[in-house]
Amino acid sequence: MLRFIDARCMLGERCIIREGDPNTKEAILELMDRCHIEKAIVYHAMARESELPAGNMALIGETAGDDRFIRQWCALPSYFGEYMSAEDFFDAMKQHHVTSMRLLPKTCGYSLRPHSIGKLMDLAAQCHMPVFIDLGTELTTDESYDLCKMYPEVDLVFGNSGYRENRRLGPILEQCPNFYLGTGNYVAHCGIKLFCEYYGAERLIFDTGLPTGSATAAVSLIGYAEISDEEKALIAHGNIERLLGEVRL
Amino acid sequence: MDFRELVYGQKPFEGVFVFDVHGHIGFEQGSQLGPNDGESMVHTMDRMGVDGICVSFSPGIRGAWKRGNDQTKDTCKRLPGRVFGYAVPNPFHAECDLTPYFEEDLGFRGVKIHGNIQGETPENDPRYAHAFELANRLKLPVLFHAWMPYEVDRAADVASRYPDLNVIIGHGGLTFARDRAVAACKRYDNVFCDTAISSAPDGSIEWLVDKVGVEKVLYGSDMSFFDCIHTLGKLALAKLSDTDKEKILGLNAKKIFDL
Known part of the structure; x- marks a missing residue:
C-alpha cells in the first residue's frame, strides 16, 4: 500500500468557505484517513489570509499533540520592527518544532530579492530547510526561475502549478536543480509520467492543496501513474522525507 | 464493486461501465499538455x-x-466503440453545417459549444441555432463549456428553448457557477452537469449529487487536458454509495448518448 505525506495543507478558519468542502480539522483528518495520507505539512489559514503573526502561533496550538501534522510557518521579512527578526524567527521555529517555511510575497506585499528576504533565505540554507511557495497566487513560473537562481543553496518547493505550465517549467527544470514541483494541481494527461521521464521522480513532491484542493484526486494521480513503484514511493513520501530529514535547526 | 478498494489497489475500473462525456483531442496552441x-x-x-x-x-x-x-471523424473511425465525437459549429462561418456528420453513423454522438474561445460568442447566440435545431431533432446531447455564471445561464436558456436536446453543463457544476448549475438542473429535465474540473475540492461531487440528484451528474474528465485518473479517483473515493458512483461513471450517460 502506497503511503503518502502531503506537502501542502492549510488548517484553520478561512474567510471564504463553501458548503460541502472539508472546512474543519476533523474533515481534513477524515480525508487523510480515506486517502491513506499518513502526515501533512500544515500552515495556518490565518497566517496566509489575514494575520500572519497570530496565524503562525495559532498553528502551534491547533497541532499540539497531533503527530500527523508537520508544522510550517509563513515567513515575513521584518523591517520597522513589524515582526520577529530573521534570527528570532528561526529560533522560534526551533522552539516550536517548525521544520519548513512558506513565502507569501504577493499576499504580504514583500520582495523576494536578497535585499528583502536574504537573511531568511541564508538561515534556511544554513539549516537545510526547504522553502515552499505557490505558483500563480504568489509568483509566476518565470519568477520561480529567478528565485531558484537567487538562492541556489535552498531547496524550493513550488505548489499549485497548473496543468498548462510545461513550456515554462521545462527550461527551469533543466537549469535549476533546487526546483521541486508539487503534484496536487499538476493534472495534465500523463503529466506525472512525462515529468519522471524527462526530469526524474526526485523533483516531484506529493501535495493536495487541502482544504481547497482534492486529496482523493491527488493520491489517485500518483497511485495510477504509469511509472515504477520506486518512483511512486519517492513522489508520495520519499522526496519530502529526505528534504525534511536534512533540516538542522 | 468496491470503488475505494480499486483505488487503494491501483486496479482498473473493470466490471463497471465507464463513459467519459468530456474529452478533447488535438494540439493545444496555448500550452503543452x-x-x-x-x-x-x-x-x-x-x-x-x-x-x-x-x-x-x-x-x-x-x-x-x-x-x-x-x-x-477520422479518430472515431480508427477507434470505433471507444472514441465518439462531438461536432463543433463555428458561429462566424455561415456555411458551417454539421448535418453531414450525423447522416450516417460516423461516431458522432453530440454537439460541443465553446463560445468563449470563439470570439466570446454567447452560448445561446442565434448563430448556433442550426446546431441546436439539429441536436433537438436528433435528441442529441450538447456539451457547453460553462465556467462562469452567465455561461451556465445561457446554456440553460438553450435547454428551455430546445426541450428535446440534452444540455450538459461542462465544468459548471463545480466552479464559480455551481449554484446556477444546480438551479438549471432543477428547473429543466434536460440539463445535466459533468465533473470535469481540476480545482474542485473534495466534497464537491457529493454536494452536487445532494443538490440535484445522482441522475443529473455525468462523469467527465477533460482528458487530454487533465488526466482522466484525476476525476476517476475523486469519484471512486467520494462519500457516495457504489450504486451512485456507477450511475455517474456511465449508466446516466448511456441513456442520453444512445450507447
Whole structure:
C-alpha cells in the first residue's frame, strides 16, 4: 500500500468557505484517513489570509499533540520592527518544532530579492530547510526561475502549478536543480509520467492543496501513474522525507 | 464493486461501465499538455478501465471547423466503440453545417459549444441555432463549456428553448457557477452537469449529487487536458454509495448518448 505525506495543507478558519468542502480539522483528518495520507505539512489559514503573526502561533496550538501534522510557518521579512527578526524567527521555529517555511510575497506585499528576504533565505540554507511557495497566487513560473537562481543553496518547493505550465517549467527544470514541483494541481494527461521521464521522480513532491484542493484526486494521480513503484514511493513520501530529514535547526 | 478498494489497489475500473462525456483531442496552441491523440487516450482508458469517451477536436474550435470535425471523424473511425465525437459549429462561418456528420453513423454522438474561445460568442447566440435545431431533432446531447455564471445561464436558456436536446453543463457544476448549475438542473429535465474540473475540492461531487440528484451528474474528465485518473479517483473515493458512483461513471450517460 502506497503511503503518502502531503506537502501542502492549510488548517484553520478561512474567510471564504463553501458548503460541502472539508472546512474543519476533523474533515481534513477524515480525508487523510480515506486517502491513506499518513502526515501533512500544515500552515495556518490565518497566517496566509489575514494575520500572519497570530496565524503562525495559532498553528502551534491547533497541532499540539497531533503527530500527523508537520508544522510550517509563513515567513515575513521584518523591517520597522513589524515582526520577529530573521534570527528570532528561526529560533522560534526551533522552539516550536517548525521544520519548513512558506513565502507569501504577493499576499504580504514583500520582495523576494536578497535585499528583502536574504537573511531568511541564508538561515534556511544554513539549516537545510526547504522553502515552499505557490505558483500563480504568489509568483509566476518565470519568477520561480529567478528565485531558484537567487538562492541556489535552498531547496524550493513550488505548489499549485497548473496543468498548462510545461513550456515554462521545462527550461527551469533543466537549469535549476533546487526546483521541486508539487503534484496536487499538476493534472495534465500523463503529466506525472512525462515529468519522471524527462526530469526524474526526485523533483516531484506529493501535495493536495487541502482544504481547497482534492486529496482523493491527488493520491489517485500518483497511485495510477504509469511509472515504477520506486518512483511512486519517492513522489508520495520519499522526496519530502529526505528534504525534511536534512533540516538542522 | 468496491470503488475505494480499486483505488487503494491501483486496479482498473473493470466490471463497471465507464463513459467519459468530456474529452478533447488535438494540439493545444496555448500550452503543452499531455499526449492528445485518440490512441494515447485509449491507452490511458485501457489502463483505467474506461469504456468510451466523447471528444471534440480542440484546434477545430479555435480554427478551421471542417478540418476539426473531420479529424474527430477520422479518430472515431480508427477507434470505433471507444472514441465518439462531438461536432463543433463555428458561429462566424455561415456555411458551417454539421448535418453531414450525423447522416450516417460516423461516431458522432453530440454537439460541443465553446463560445468563449470563439470570439466570446454567447452560448445561446442565434448563430448556433442550426446546431441546436439539429441536436433537438436528433435528441442529441450538447456539451457547453460553462465556467462562469452567465455561461451556465445561457446554456440553460438553450435547454428551455430546445426541450428535446440534452444540455450538459461542462465544468459548471463545480466552479464559480455551481449554484446556477444546480438551479438549471432543477428547473429543466434536460440539463445535466459533468465533473470535469481540476480545482474542485473534495466534497464537491457529493454536494452536487445532494443538490440535484445522482441522475443529473455525468462523469467527465477533460482528458487530454487533465488526466482522466484525476476525476476517476475523486469519484471512486467520494462519500457516495457504489450504486451512485456507477450511475455517474456511465449508466446516466448511456441513456442520453444512445450507447
